Amino acid sequence: MPIIDVAVPVPLRQTFSYTSEQKLRPGVRVSVPFGRRQLIGVVTASYDDPVDDTESEVKLKAVTEVLDEQPLFDATLQALTQWLATYYHHPIGEVWATVMPTRLRKGGALSDSVPALTLTEAGQAEAQTPTLRGKKQLECIALLAQGPLASEEIKTKFSNVVLKALEEKALTTQTSIRLTEKQDWASFSLQQTPPTASTEQGVAIAAINQQASHFVPFLLDGVTGSGKTEVYLQVIEPVLKQGRQVLILVPEIGLTPQTVGRFERRFGISVGVLHSQMTDLARVKVWQQARRGELGIIIGTRSAIFTPLKRPGMIIVDEEHDESFKQQDGLRYHARDLAVKRAHTENVPLILGSATPSLESLNNALNKRYTHLTLSQRAGGASHTQLKVLDSRDQPLHAGIAQGLISIMRSHLQQGNQVLVFLNRRGFAPAVLCHHCGQTVDCKSCERPFTYHKSQGRLQCHHCGASRRMPEQCSECHSHDLQTSGIGTEQLEQGLGQLFPDIKQVRIDSDAVKGKDKLITRLDEINARKYQLLVGTQILSKGHHFPHVTLVVVLDCDGALFSADFRAAEKLAQLITQLAGRAGRASKPGEMWLQTDNPGHPLLQDLINNGFAHFARQALQERKLGALPPYSSQAIFRAEAGEAGLAANLLQQIRDCYRPSVNAAKGQFIGPLPCLIEKRQGRFRYMLVLQSQQRAALHSWLKHHLQEVEALPLASKVRWSLDIDPVDLS
DNA sequence: AGCACGCCGACT
């Protein structure tokens, strides 16, 4: 009887063998007995029993059910899945579970249609002139009036009672909706005349178009507002014309609708969208359509890199420096790196676009592994934002802003322009402390100060999300004299309200734009000039352009200047550059002020005087001298446990496992060290960094000793993980 | 990771 190897979703670095009626193709899902449960796994290999030894077959269980006729993935994506398991040293079954849409992971069929609910004629009439008294029933009718909806989706919105009532009154009836539909997207015609490309854009477009038939990696290094998206649009066109599909990765920032709209308006074809907030069904629908070649363009966040494509033609990673492309738990893959790998195996061109390229990608461009395309001019002749530092030492501060800056803000506001104030700290104040003994009010499980949120009248821990009410007195000395310390966006907003009482302001941070679509609404209002003063966090630095903003103020750069994380400077420079790019247009040049206590800091000076491109090359030199990434490779073992000693001990033992090989090859250890945030949610976190200037050597050590590590008695007691090419050392 | 088996404390 044939034997098949199956990758089951368990954290074990092996496959399991089963007997099967017939050989099965790799990539086919099967349901198998595993211990006392039933799991869905994926076939990785299939062969005749080499010894035809019935005794060995006795030990093997039989496959319960074969779920697919066709493999889920083609050979390329299967190879990529295998590569993921090897490169990230991750259990193959968990890798498969990560790369599959949830619905398929749970055993859902690859089908053309699913059961759905639709309105009957009576139902249509009811939707026109409501007569029902049931509020929920009317809501349901109104929803279905827009078209049929999959039963499993409607069940999450309405109770069975409601649905049954409607069906009994013959207002609704069972039907089905198609998950795939033929779309003749390759015969599209442009819906808009493309704008004439600038000289630089033209060069970039020509360079890409000339090499569009095979793998060439491009770094599209273009300042904000230089029209990178227009380059994407123009190089995509010939690819689509050939009937080839384009996969576009974008960061996780809730702005996907805007990008999608732009592509749809240009080509007049529907664009497949994949992001984390979609239902399982909607996601698998796009997945299947892409797999059948029914979509020409697929735009998605990190995990979209696993979308199967029938005729791949190009892969684009927009804002390639963005850290949201790195998964931070489970299989810690980097979607940008994977995009390079995938484009290579699919033999299609790859475009990495950014105004502030990661040092990794920039290095690849400088040493000619990537073709470097530069866009240095802003479209429409907009000038570059002027960067300046403001020395805040010995200056009186109001709401955390130096007097000098307030005057500058006032003059911009008086001219009717918008001003953006950036502060990367939400809440009212980052700490509450006792005026008497100096003790801060800390989160017990993280040992970090609580952030005070005045609007809720509560304290919130930004590390674990814990929340409690504001205490009456100090827990140490029982003094009632508690006061807040430091400034967050909430307080900044309040202070600015006092400084500029007649100016309309809006706050953009994750507290203020919590609801769905709220961010987009606010951003639209900003550009409609409903507000003049914009206060906010990170969110403001991502992807949105504010043409009426002429002044950007950054209040807290000092923290990052002296960080333990060697990437902090790179991140700050990217943030500042991205923020600077938000402002200004042709008729209104922008300026940007960085408020700092370290005006002479070399990083700030370099950025201000020479710009990001120069800063980045400088930073690369420093990385080279320090033998840091991208001039060396890193892997981090992390451990967390209720007792600090346990986590640190495990890492020490892991270090001992690796010591002989690492020392022999002149690799390095850093740690075990407590993580920057040592305690989170009541668990102590430690890390051990392994580093080598030879990537291959590092991977070979990891491979050879991982079994030893797994066999350590502590390894089953302490939660640990391995992070390859880490980007966040916290 | 699950999910069992297994061997010691406070309870209807």
Next chain:
DNA sequence: GTCGGCGTGCTC
């Protein structure tokens, strides 16, 4: 006398 604590061991 049992219910249940989580230690340890296995999963084709």
